[in-house]
Amino acid sequence: MFVRPENWNEISPLERRKARLDAWQNAPVAFVSPEAEAKYKEKISRLRKIYDMEPHDRPVADLFMGANEYVVRRKGILGKDIIYDHEKLREPILEFHREFDPDTSVGAMPYPGKPWDMLGFKLYVWAGQKLPDNLAIQAVEGEYMMPEEYKDFIADPTAFWLKQYLPRAYGALGPLAMLPDFPRISESVDTIDLLLPFGLPDFQEMLHKMMEAGNELMKILGAVGQTGAMVAAEGFPAMGFNIVKTPFDYLGDTLRGTKGILTDMFRRPNDLLAACEAYVPILVKSIVGASDRTGAPCAMYVLHKGADGFMSDKQFKTFYWPTWKQVMLALYEEGITSYLFIEGSYNQRLAYLAEMPEKSLVCHFDQTDMKQAKDILSDKFIIAGNVPAAMMAAGSVDDVRAYSEGLVALFEDAPAYILAHGCFFENTTDEKLQAFMDAVKK
């Protein structure tokens, strides 16, 4: 949890950033030993210097965005276990950290399998449900907002989410559509409208299911939280971020689908722009709240439809960038660093990122030209990436070593670089992972 200092309103964005990073760096950890404490402090202070873009001894090799499943799969854990048996992941995760001594902590994503089952979640399919046990999760795109519903969303995104989107995205949450329009609950008899759904059997059944799913979720979070605390206690700091997306990607990935949103750029551009605008204050408020609650100094954007090839420069400039930039600038004002996980290639977008203030971004690349990224962005921002997932899966140990060392050499004279994978992968070998981690220690 982050508590704002009393002079918060008088200090600059970079001073606010420093306050958040201080709180993250100094968050209390119950270490298992003085050695673990010393190790943790060494690791987190190196990472802190990178976040501050100050001189440091060597880059950090981060595994979270690439090897987060591999670290448990290497011990025979299946995708189904990752989704349903969070206790089972603890030993393999701890073992991995003890054996490989990574710079930052790494662990599988906390997918809530049982709650998904109980609520009939439709946006994904997963192992143990519709996918074979060895896979994990895959997104299923749908059109969860019809073109004619843009006006409802723009007028009141939260009400749309609550009463239209959630009932469609979760089979068990259909009765949410019965909820009243809250701002009209005012006069004496309006209490009737407020409470009416809560007295109806369907709604009550839904509430019971939500409570049961909530209980399951608490078990999962308990298990995941305990694992995380034990990893930290043994000396491994977390990168520290909450996950977010751009307004365009929320609309495209979740509400309209790829085909829907890409054709909306031609068929209803004004609706699309207004919907992106409507998202901005909600995202800012939500991420600031999450950053305060968790103490994470970064907001991690998982970036999708703005990549090279997905749209033209003009379309990016018109539809994707302006509201995303608004969100990032508002977060910067609050001292929150935007960590961009840039899937695909961003060679055409680098100049846009360069518009952002110094130290406001960590730019983590997948298939972008790293030389170009260095030239355009590395004076202002922290750069991360981009050992290819394909290489981790199908390349040789020598391939991984040469590529990783090449990146470290390329960024030797840059202020701040994190060696990382371009994208997530399920399969690799311990030897390849070791070669990746060794590259920063040469």
Next chain:
Amino acid sequence: MSQKLIDAIIEMREEDALKITQELLDGGADPMDVLEACRQAMDIIGKRFQTGESFIPELIMAGEMMTAITDILKPHMTEDAEEKKLGKVVIGTVQGDIHDIAKNIVAFMLDLSGFEVTDLGVDVPPAKFVEAAKESGAKIVGLSGFLTLAFEPMKDTVAALQAAGLDDVRVMIGGGQVNEQIREYTGADAYGDDAMEAVAIAQQWAKE
């Protein structure tokens, strides 16, 4: 008038394109000529995609217009209006992967470019690719996969095609993390970064 239709399509003016199509038909135009105009428009969009002037939104939007125009033309077309195809392609997203957006765009562009496309959908086991290639006589198989977990099924599918004796069938692969290293790993004959590369590969193979 046909030029007006071509312009409307390449400028993404959907309503105009449909209106002009109807006007052309009402004026007694041959549906095959209208279709030919559409093909010319798609050719321009495809070329612009290759040169970085058009992008996925334009391909999808053009696909939407083509579908709508074909629906208007269909009642006016005769059976023997079927054009000669460049060749047959079997395409699908490999086993364990259910992503279909990119695969659909590739299938659509291949279809527009004159190939007869058998789209097997998503999560397609190797045996189904083999069966479809045998049944259709297709000499080109396209494997799509978004995730790194697609690499093994791609490799398995290439091996299954070879094991079935389909030595004259060539395989092209594509997807988010697919590159030359994965082409080599899977034993595929070619890989493409996008839909137009897939079309170019198929056209090249059809010529040989």
